[in-house]
Amino acid sequence: MNKALYNIFLFCLLISTTIYSQRKKDSLYIEADKLKHKDPKLAIDLFERSYEQSLEKKDTVKAIDALIGKGKIHSHTMNYSRSYDDYWKALLLAEKIDSKTFINRLHQSLGWLYSFYNRDEEAIENFNKSIAISKVMVKKKYAPKGYIFSDYFALANFYRVRQQNKLHNIYLDSCIQSIDNVKRSYYLEAEIGYKLTLEKKYNKALKKLNESKKYFQENAPSYLVIINHLIGNTYKEKGDLSKAKLHFIESIDLSNRYSSHTNYKIMDYDKLTDIYRLEKNYEKAFHYQKLSKELNESIFGSKSENNQTLFKLKDTYRIAKEKQEKLEAIRKIKLLEQEEYIWFLKHILLGVCICFLIISIIIFIRNLKISHEKEKKTIEEKQKLELDRKNEVLELKNKELTASALQLIEKEEFLKNLKNKLSKQKDNVDVKVINRMVNTIQGSPSSNWKEFEARFTSINQSFYTNLKEKFPKLGQTDQKICALIKLNFSSKEMSSLLGISVESVHTSRYRLRKKLGLERNDSLSDFINSI
Helix, strand or coil: CCHHHHHHHHHHHHHHHHHHHCCCCCHHHHHHHHHCCCCHHHHHHHHHHHHHHHHHCCCHHHHHHHHHHHHHHHHHCCCHHHHHHHHHHHHHHHHHHCCHHHHHHHHHHHHHHHHHCCCHHHHHHHHHHHHHHHHHHHHCCCCCHHHHHHHHHHHHHHHHHCCCHHHHHHHHHHHHHHCCCCCCCHHHHHHHHHHHHHCCCHHHHHHHHHHHHHHHHHHCHHHHHHHHHHHHHHHHHHCCHHHHHHHHHHHHHHHHHHCCCHHHHHHHHHHHHHHHHHCCCHHHHHHHHHHHHHHHHHHHCCCCHHHCCCCCCCCHHHHHHHHHHHHHHHHHHHHHHHHHHHHHHHHHHHHHHHHHHHHHHHHHHHHHHHHHHHHHHHHHHHHHHHHHHHHHHHHHHHHHHHHHHHHHHHHHHHHHHHHHHHHHCCCCCCHHHHHHHHHHHCCCHHHHHHHHHHHHHHHCCCHHHHHHHHCCCCCHHHHHHHHHHHCCCCHHHHHHHHCCCHHHHHHHHHHHHHHHCCCCCCCHHHHHHCC
């Protein structure tokens, strides 16, 4: 087991503690947190009770807090197997509620546990997962820029312990950049002090380490175990062995007082052994070597009760994770099948709706068309009836007009015949008197036509207007002939009404055909009736 690596792990655990310190805790948790250094066993029991109680209340957040508290104590007391159990249980719960903060820090803790057993691939995988989550949280402003510090710090120390100095320096620079404009970190100051020691810049190193010591005396006394060890190491490298011994011994006393960082006692014993050998005090050198061996065997020995699985890291989390992933895959498949079925039903429903809509539109258009056709037919029928009625009235009036005109012609014929007969009988008859009487009764052709024309115009109001518009060159005689043709008068009837001879009527009809542009086969009567 790499003792220096364990030092780094405990260092990062203390950094991540601040993430949860502000969360509201129950009374069991608060009491356990107070006792974690004074009475670790009782603290573990209280954390377990807090965990069970939180599960009963379905308070997942508090349950995760309690598991993390247990895991930290187990890791401080070198019981890594149980620490691993606590962390993977907490991670499963954190993934269940999708808490990015918990998932982030638990991956970091699991990374350290894997690294203790030199399973570097799994360790780096978990560290990188932790960094990836932190970057997303910082980018989306769910967390401040300094939130990613502990992730970079974990990898920086991981590579330093493995003497990959180039990668160590890269991640240490990332640590410095991540806390830019953020409150000063004395954890980082202590690590920089250690780096300065390796660079043989002892005075600068001691200055940073002593500044860190003042901070931890007030804020985290248990971490002074590590600080005194680092200061002692700096004095040893500088050659001031007396001061180095004092700080190593103080580191051991603090570890006993706070029941914390037990592995540092082994490193302190080893350093004291080296110093006394240099001083040729072999008795004390042997004494501290013996203490180191006994403590190392009790903590890291293969027969240790707490570390039966020290060289065989349990894969409970991995197995549980794989089962969870399989169940999640099955759930997703079922969900996809359900979504596909719903998608299929939606498309069928959509198709039915579209078909129904199309059919409805077709029926609506068809009914609308039928309705329009019926309405149009009704209007046409009404118009036809109205036209027929008007034509009937017009025809009736024209018949009356014709009858009246014929009566007028007959009257004229009768009076003419009477006048002829009376003129032949001269005995006892005053011919002049008779002629005056006949002339009084008999109207002139001009007055007869005016009377006829007035009545014709009142009945056929648009006839003359249409005739004049279409054939503006027609004379009055032509117009009269047209009116009489419309009423189906014969040539003889026309001559009587117009007071002209039948031959004149024939001549007028012939000229009218030419003016109207009719051919020999064209009917003059049909043409005039169409105007």
